[in-house]
Amino acid sequence: MDEEEIEELLQKYYRKDMHYEDGKILGSMYTQPPKIALKAFFKFYQANLGNPGLYRGTAEMEREVIKFLLKLTSGSEDFFGHIVSGGTEANIIALWVAREMGYKRVLATEDAHFSIRKAANLLKLPIKRVEMEKGRMSIEDLKSKIKEEDIIVATVGTTPLGFVDPIEEIGKICQMHNCFLHVDAAFGGYVVPFLRELKYTNKKFGFDIPAVRTITIDPHKMGMAPYPAGGIVSRENIFEKIEIEAPYLIEEKNDSLLGTRQSGSVAAAYAAQLYFGWEGYREIVRKCMENTNYLVKRAKEEELEILQQPEMNIVNLIIKNVEKVKMELYARGWGISINPKYSSLRIVIMPHVTKGIIDEFLAEIKNIKKSYGL
Ligand SMILES: Cc1ncc(COP(=O)(O)O)c(C=O)c1O
Missing domain, CATH: 3.90.1150.10 (Aspartate Aminotransferase, domain 1)
Structure with a gap:
């Protein structure tokens, strides 16, 4: 034709x-997304951070996007992160890493995103429901169910209602029981920091809460980036836990869930972030x-x-x-x-x-x- x-x-x-x-x-x-983000997407459509040795420039842009995500999540610039295909992949990685560290069960509310149930299923982690109070995780119910070696998933911007779980209180309980706290801020991570500046809220949800280990925060939602651009950021280098030998790649290892990663969207997320600031x-x-x-x-x-x-x-x-x-x-x-x-x-x-x-x-x-x- x-x-x-x-x-x-x-x-x-x-x-x-x-x-x-x-x-x-x-x-x-x-x-x-803004036009400049789409332009960036097409310019870098070949980039594949599954083999970052070939795409040094895109890998540097990924770091710039991660730095912005760390600013949104009150993290330090030397924390870790990856731009992935979306919130689903980010949540799977967080739970995968937690399982590799020896955590054994997931606690989440009914309004946690379905990717948490998917992740638990894939990873063969049992999942227990924590009840909600007015659409947010019930602290009383969490206290009655939590055990050592649990992974607690709290949400910032629940998919059905856009509510924020009480992360600070959840964090304190996690610390008392040595649990792994993952925060799914796929949607709300780009909203709550600005709601604070606009005086709508004074809630915290990020790494300024000591128990928070990993956070999902997606440029392709309120970050105005084209998909696929989810984000996972962490205090420790969690990616080491899932690293695998890959001799055919320049760096001879792979430390993400996917192999080939469409990374034009990394350039696009970076462009969107420069455009809006x-x-x-x-x-x-x-x-x-x-x-x-x-x-x-x-x-x-x-x-x-x-x-x-x-x-x-x-x-x-x-x-x-x-x-x-x-x-x-x-x-x-x-x-x-x-x-x-x-x-x-x-x-x-x-x-x-x-x-x-x-x-x-x-x-x-x-x-x-x-x-x-x-
Ligand atoms: C809170 C939350 N987490 C995770 C996801 C999954 O994100 P994705 O569709 O990018 O995989 C969503 C999607 O709406 C979400 O609302």
Whole structure:
């Protein structure tokens, strides 16, 4: 086929996909990256940090991104990290390393991301549920279940509600029992530091809490980087624990879960971070919170019930027959997600979810409720 024909064919499929620039994807933790990040992605599309000896420049950029992640997580510049394919891989690595260190069981809440259950399953680690109180890990329940050699997984920005587990208190309990504390801040790691500066919260979640050993924090969520760009950072060199001989590679070893790693996204994450800088990311969070508050206010005006006051830019609207409403919204071009156990529509207020989109969405819901008599 000639290029024109191929492009035409690609366009046919492109039209079937949803795109962030249309604003109608409301259930995703991703958004449109800045153009310079996409340019960086294509410039470095060949890079593969599975064989870093060939890609010294990209390896240096990875270190720059890790340094930024360590700033977000109150870590020291000489701590360790990898840019990986996403939060799932980061969580698997954290639990894998903990298991290699001799920890034997995972404790997590029901709202911990499903990748924690996946990781436990793959690693054959038993997993025990810690109950929640108002959507956050219950300290009382944790105290009653924790044992030495446990891995505790706490979340900063839970996937369903965007809530923050009480990491400082969890950290104290972990220290008393010599447990391994992994913090999944895949989403909230790029949000909470700025919520603190904007005076929304004074919560800590990072390495300034002595028990925290590893943190997942993803540039491809609120870091505005294109995927695949998850992050795992750690106090110790955890990667040594999973290092394996790989004689065919320049450095003759491999210390990540994947072999070949698409690393154009490392260049892209670096470009996004240069483009926005610390102040730029704070401005993104400020705007997302402004729009979150706008949605809460407008929903109340429309007599829609909010599940709980949002802690970050994720809002849940309680809706009768939520599955049906989801499918109807989908049929009308909206990419929405739900929390069946709360009977709620879950809206992630990413930068593409503007006030105009919020108004359009609420009008659509009103319309659907009217046509179904809900
Ligand atoms: C808290 C949390 N952890 C981990 C993940 C998994 O990230 P990924 O989809 O990048 O693998 C998500 C995804 O939404 C998440 O919300």
